[in-house]
Amino acid sequence: MIEFRAHGKLFVAGEYAVVEPGQPSVLIALDRAITARVTEGHGAGSVHSQEYGNLPLTWTRAEDGLALDREHHPYDYVMATIDLVEKLRAELGIAPRFHDLRIESQLDDASGRKFGLGSSAAVTVATVGALDRFYGLGLSQRRRFMVALLATIRVAPRASGGDLAASTFGGWLRYSAPDREALAGLLDERSVSAILDDEQAWAGFDVEHLPAPADLRLLVGWTGSPASTTKLVGVVRRHRDGDYAAFLDASRACVDDLTTGLRTGDADRTLAALRRARGLLQGLGTSVGSQIETPRLATLCDVVEAAGGAAKPSGAGGGDCGIALVPTDGDDAEILRAWEAHDIRHLSVAVQPEEGTTR
Numbered sequence: 008m009i010e011f012r013a014h015g016k017l018f019v020a021g022e023y024a025v026v027e028p029g030q031p032s033v034l035i036a037l038d039r040a041i042t043a044r045v046t047e048g049h050g051a052g053s054v055h056s057q058e059y060g061n062l063p064l065t066w067t068r069a070e071d072g073l074a075l076d077r078e079h080h081p082y083d084y085v086m087a088t089i090d091l092v093e094k095l096r097a098e099l100g101i102a103p104r105f106h107d108l109r110i111e112s113q114l115d116d117a118s119g120r121k122f123g124l125g126s127s128a129a130v131t132v133a134t135v136g137a138l139d140r141f142y143g144l145g146l147s148q149r150r151r152f153m154v155a156l157l158a159t160i161r162v163a164p165r166a167s168g169g170d171l172a173a174s175t176f177g178g179w180l181r182y183s184a185p186d187r188e189a190l191a192g193l194l195d196e197r198s199v200s201a202i203l204d205d206e207q208a209w210a211g212f213d214v215e216h217l218p219a220p221a222d223l224r225l226l227v228g229w230t231g232s233p234a235s236t237t238k239l240v241g242v243v244r245r246h247r248d249g250d251y252a253a254f255l256d257a258s259r260a261c262v263d264d265l266t267t268g269l270r271t272g273d274a275d276r277t278l279a280a281l282r283r284a285r286g287l288l289q290g291l292g293t294s295v296g297s298q299i300e301t302p303r304l305a306t307l308c309d310v311v312e313a314a315g316g317a318a319k320p321s322g323a324g325g326g327d328c329g330i331a332l333v334p335t336d337g338d339d340a341e342i343l344r345a346w347e348a349h350d351i352r353h354l355s356v357a358v359q360p361e362e363g364t365t366r
């Protein structure tokens with residue numbers, strides 16, 4: 008049996024700005040993953056996951072591609088990924104086979120509730136990885152990311168792909184996105200292989216490992232289910248005015264500072280950059296009239312500040328996780344007690360070490 012694990016993620020800085028091609032962000036991969044296991048299928052393909060309840064998703068082949076059971080399942084991340092990988096397989100002249108894919112997630116709790124740890128990205132990267140091995144496509148790590156992003160564009164055209172990068176490359180990462188609108192256009196016109204080979208099409212995409220912060224510990228708290236990320240990104244899009252350009256500049260400067268803090272092992276600079284990143288998201292929320300930092304996320308952060316650390320919402324906000332960095336000689340117990348008193352759930356996650364190189 009073939010198995011592939013892909014990790015969850017959290018944004019550290021650069022959210023919202025990162026949806027613009029070339030705008031930098033910082034992310035971490037987490038030691039919680041989604042596993043995709045694949046075996047030979049017979050007469051049809053299937054996908055089993057708690058996400059689909061008791062009814063597996065099934066597909067067969069039609070003359071012009073895959074024939075999906077759309078009545079029971081929407082065209083989701085897994086299906087978009089299978090569709091794209093099958094297209095690439097055909098382009099490479101590899102014979103078609105059916106496969107049964109089994110997905111297992113550590114990114115939800117027992118009831119299937121999501122913590123905002125990047126399950127859509129992890130399931131996409133895990134599916135690409137498992138099918139790459141199943142068909143022997145020989146994709147490099149970088150190409151697996153690219154295929155995952157092309158599949159994601161079909162489902163969430165505005166997503167930055169930062170979560171896919173964290174899931175693919177692991178560790179602490181600096182990431183900026185290519186132009187997904189342009190890539191979406193190319194997907195209608197050209198073969199997948201031609202797009203993967205065209206360096207120009209990926210302008211803006213950059214990913215680089217960063218060292219973990221010196222003398223700082225990571226803490227993550229979950230504040231409850233958020234508003235829809237797609238909706239929040241849409242709200243920000245509709246408010247792109249003069250302030251937005253200033254926000255992008257400030258976000259870049261902040262991410263650059265964070266990058267320097269990490270690279271030079273400067274804990275004070277790293278903490279200061281995280282605080283600035285929190286302020287930028289607060290300002291963005293105010294300027295678009297949408298709450299990115301909810302009252303509970305504010306409490307999560309304030310508790311950490313009072314204990315000498317720095318914290319901010321991670322990702323789109325409106326709920327979900329806050330991320331904190333605290334000096335290693337500080338008292339975590341005090342923070343965790345205060346979080347608990349405010350009904351903020353501490354998630355015991357750690358950073359998943361980097362895998363391979365990003366080049």
Ligand SMILES: Nc1ncnc2c1ncn2[C@@H]1O[C@H](COP(=O)(O)OP(=O)(O)O)[C@@H](O)[C@H]1O
Pocket residue numbers: 041056057058083084085110111112114121122123124125126127128130236
């Ligand atoms: N275990 C899984 N099996 C199949 N698909 C999954 C699984 N987990 C997540 N997904 C896909 O990802 C989507 C959730 O994405 P999203 O709401 O963005 O959550 P997250 O913030 O965790 O990425 C689901 O609707 C589904 O399409």
Ligand SMILES: C[C@@](O)(CCOP(=O)(O)OP(=O)(O)O)CC(=O)O
Pocket residue numbers: 018021022023024025026123124125126127165166167168169170236240321322323324327
């Ligand atoms: C706003 C963003 O920059 C970050 C959103 O991060 P989240 O981690 O909150 O998103 P989902 O897991 O997909 O719900 C949008 C993006 O980068 O695509």
